Amino acid sequence: MTQPPPPSHRFDTAYADADLGEVSDEFTVGPSPDGHTLVRGHCPRCLGRTATEYRHGVPGTGTGAGTKGPPASDASLLAQERHFCECGHPHPQLPANAVFVGCGASWRVRALVTPAPSGTPNGTP
Secondary structure, three states, X not given: OOOOOOOOOOOOOOOOOEEEEEEOOOEEEEEOOOOOEXXXXXXXXXXXXXXXXXXXXXXXXXXXXXXXXXXXXXXXXHHHOOEEOOOOOOOOOOOOOOOOOOOOEEEEEOOEEOOOOOOOOOOOO
């Protein structure tokens, strides 16, 4: 089965601080080359490829006085996080003090997909 072509990056989308709420676009979660957690996908606003690396573990996995029960899975915690466009393209009107280089969009994902390991059916080569 062939994959559909990736969406075309809308380079001319002007920067705007835009909270898109929860999106149903597919994002994947897996290890980065240096062993941290990496969330990848396409920005729902400018359609650029974006990836966010979580270097210090998954947010929300610490313990506290009010914590009850086992921690949620990494993927469910990351699905609750607010993700930002990090496409790396300096979109028009990008502020000089912008934290992320992208179109300014932020969102939460409905679900994260963990891809199959390399060399397995539907896995990446």
